Amino acid sequence: MKLSARNILAGTVSAVETGTVTTHVKIDIGGATVTAAITNEAATDLDLKVGDKASAIIKSSDVLVGKD
Numbered sequence: 370m371k372l373s374a375r376n377i378l379a380g381t382v383s384a385v386e387t388g389t390v391t392t393h394v395k396i397d398i399g400g401a402t403v404t405a406a407i408t409n410e411a412a413t414d415l416d417l418k419v420g421d422k423a424s425a426i427i428k429s430s431d432v433l434v435g436k437d
Contacts, residue, residue, distance in 0.1 A: 376427035378403060385417050392417075396425050 380398035392412035396403045403425040417423065 372426060374426045374428040376429075378425045378427070380423065380425065382417055382419055382421045382423050385412065385419060387412065394423070396423050398425065 378396070378398045380396040380403070382394060383397045383402065384393070384395040386393045386395075387409060390409060391406045392409050394405045394407060394412065394417055396405070405425060415423075
């Protein structure tokens with residue numbers, strides 16, 4: 370599969386939390402965690418389980434930066 374997204378963060382699924390409509394998937398990318406909200410249908414199709422290798426693929430036209 371080819372993707373236009375260039376921000377691909379490989380990691381390991383650390384949690385899968387299924388809700389009424391969406392599933393929150395947490396991916397450990399080497400000390401940091403990325404959380405994605407996907408449809409329950411997509412989560413079922415991907416058959417995601419804790420410990421699975423997965424990637425967070427980020428496609429965005431805007432990135433916001435804040436400073437404390």
